[in-house]
Amino acid sequence: MEQYSSIERNVSFIQYVLNDRRSIEYLFEGLKIEVPLNTLNRDTVEAVLVLIDKLPKFVKYVSLVEQIIEVTKAVMSDKESFQHLVKGAKESAEPILGKINVGISIMEEAKERAEQDNSKVTVYSLIKLLKDPAVQQVVHFFKALLSVMSERDWRNKSQNFRTTLVYEVFTFVLC
Numbered sequence: 001m002e003q004y005s006s007i008e009r010n011v012s013f014i015q016y017v018l019n020d021r022r023s024i025e026y027l028f029e030g031l032k033i034e035v036p037l038n039t040l041n042r043d044t045v046e047a048v049l050v051l052i053d054k055l056p057k058f059v060k061y062v063s064l065v066e067q068i069i070e071v072t073k074a075v076m077s078d079k080e081s082f083q084h085l086v087k088g089a090k091e092s093a094e095p096i097l098g099k100i101n102v103g104i105s106i107m108e109e110a111k112e113r114a115e116q117d118n119s120k121v122t123v124y125s126l127i128k129l130l131k132d133p134a135v136q137q138v139v140h141f142f143k144a145l146l147s148v149m150s151e152r153d154w155r156n157k158s159q160n161f162r163t164t165l166v167y168e169v170f171t172f173v174l175c
Contacts, residue, residue: 014045
């Protein structure tokens with residue numbers, strides 16, 4: 001409340017000064033700039049005062065940004081520091097890239113084996129395959145996926161979406 005009364009006093013003073021032509025001419029005489037006086041109204045002055053009140057926060061953030069820019073410039077201009085930064089980024093990414101490459105190689109090998117396998121798929125072989133823990137996990141995943149989709153009423157929005165999604169996931173897994 002005290003802050004608003006202080007703002008009101010400042011606004012009243014500024015309005016008084018703005019209404020006094022001699023004071024305005026004296027203030028702007030040294031600046032030698034032209035400021036349209038018709039844009040300076042109560043809202044503008046209040047906004048300026050609020051902005052002035054927020055300046056300490058702005059200064060803190062601007063200082064932080066300046067420090068970041070200085071460090072970035074220093075690192076980018078120093079080849080050794082830049083190379084060390086790139087090396088650190090590569091070291092951080094290597095475990096992730098390694099897992100991705102292992103996954104890709106597994107998928108490629110499985111695809112090759114599937115293309116070379118000419119044996120017939122029987123009901124008995126499917127039942128035997130369903131006992132495999134990996135297949136059980138995939139089946140449980142798809143059961144849960146279909147359950148979530150029906151809970152979210154996907155069937156009413158698009159009857160083909162469900163079929164398309166299952167087909168796309170199977171295609172992704174098999175390819």
